[in-house]
Amino acid sequence: MNISLSITKNIHEWLFSIMPEGIASITEMVLIAVVYLAIFAVAGLYLVLLERKVAAWFQLRIGPNRVGWWGLLQTMADALKLVSKELTGTERADKFLYNLAPYFVIVSSLMALAVFPFSQEFHAFDINIGVLFLMAISSIGVIGILLGGWSSNNKFALIGAMRSGVQTISYELSVGLSLLTMVLVTGSLQLSEIIEVQKNGWLIVQGHIPAVIAFMIYMIAGTAETNRAPFDLVEAESELGAGFHTEYSGMKFAYFFLAEFINMFIIAAIAATIFFGGWLSPFGITESIPLLGVVWFLGKTLVIVFLMMWFRWTFPRLRIDQLLTLEWKYLLPLNLLNLILMALVVWLNLTIQF
Amino acid sequence: MSYFGNIAKGIKTLLTGMSVTGNYFLHSRKGAITQQYPDNRETLKMFDRFRGEVVMPHDENNEHTCTGCQKCEIACPNGSIEIIWDRQLDPETGKKKKMIDKHIYHLGMCTMCGLCIEACPTDAILWAQNFENSVYDRSYLTKVLNKPGSKVKAGIED
Ligand code: SF4
Ligand code: SF4
DSSP, X not given: OOOOOOSOHHHHHHHHHHSOHHHHHHHHHHHHHHHHXXXXXXXXXXXXXXXXXXXXXXXXXXXXXXXXXXXXXXXXXXXXXXXXXXXXXXXXXXXXXXXXXHHHHHHHHHHHHTTOXXXXXXXXXXXXXXXXXXXHHHHHHHHHHHHHHHHTTOHHHHHHHHHHHHHHHHHHHHHHHHHHXXXXXXXXXXXXXXXXXXXXXXXXXXXXXXXHHHHHHHHHHHHHHTXXXXXXXXXXXXXXXXXXXXXXXXXXXHHHHHHHHHHHHHHHHHHHHHHSOTTOOGGGTTTTOTTXXXXXXXXXXXXXXXXXXXXXXXXXXXXXXXXXXXXXXXXXXXXXXXXXXXXXXXXXXXXOOO | OHHHHHHHHHHHHHHHHHHHHHHHHXXXXXXXXXXXXXXXXXXXXXXXXXXXXXXXXXXXXXXXXXOOOOHHHHHOTTOOEEXXXXXXXXXXXXXXXXXXXXXXXXXXXXXXXXXXXXXXXXOOOEEEOOOOOOOSSGGGGXXXXXXXXXXXXXXXXX
């Protein structure tokens, strides 16, 4: 097995000492999957809580503050409530696809989490085409949305799903190109190597002007990828009910909801890894304590998540033609120009290195 | 180069918007407008412009300023006000004069439009800021606004 599963060496060695190799690696994979699932189900719930709190503060409200201290158990209670709800469906819905859709969405967003280096050691799957893998996986989620919208036999859901398709196909391009711009600097798609390169300064500093432009484009396109406001045409409440998940209830709805927040985390985590040095501390101040890498990584990610929430509670929703104009007339040409600019910067050795 | 001009303008306006909301975010601690109602029942003070119900203020001599002109009754679009009046002998002048017997106000029908208060020429009725108006029987929602034994303040009709 050349997959480097390196969360903790001790468990790894212990497992291999008591079991034959094949079974041991399968056990290890299952263990890691369970750990990730547990962590990110809870993390997703807390992201929902964070969103609600931040939204409240933006609107001069208090936000959830009844369940648990400071409302900290609110989303747990919501999840429990959703688990206990009846799973309803529509008549003449395509039952198989209807039931399959939420799993598509949640599985694809959880899969993307596997390749992130949370710290030097805490890195489940260090694949050598990391960035490509992320791009590919994050666009599979839209299939779940399309399936859900189409199979639930509801015109609102269908319109929502189709809008989601349009949006993802267009903005995927910008996400990919802006990440490609940064790959020009790193010369590698492997996330651990991308971080290695950033030991001489985070990429947003190394690549200066084109990197900042790429970051701005990435943030816009990334927000659009997660279907969040101001790009939430997919579930525009005032027009489409709840959009593609209108007909879902209970836990299946919760999967869509959780996937949206995990996707937001993923987009922020990609930005943190590629532009802001992932688990690297600024100027290497905590280099001697590798465990703190997780803190830095989560810190950077949460700052970017906060930025996306800030977008959401500031900007009004775009119309579909404005959405497409923004992508095809502005982001895409700028992105291509930016790519050339970055290539020049790298070719002429104009990157800033410490 | 209006293309790049547009981009610059777009970014500028977006940042302006973000600074406004960011400012609210930073000041949300002090300015939270949420009232945690049952908890602050003792201290909660409603805003002056809050429309709780229509009341008729009385002064210390149990006198109000309602002349029984019925303008409020006519102004009310849904008939929430009924005025029962009578011509009585004024003890001072000895002339017959219109006086209210009961100013009946149906809170359950009132839409809080405020037209009656606008219409009243003597400001006899006002908005009260109370908000705990729920009762167990709707007959309690029919209120007589003038207190028993009250009379109109002297000189108000002149
Ligand atoms: S507030 Fe409007 S509805 Fe209520 S009593 Fe006055 S006029 Fe009638
Ligand atoms: S409350 Fe005002 S408008 Fe109504 S009858 Fe009395 S004086 Fe006239």
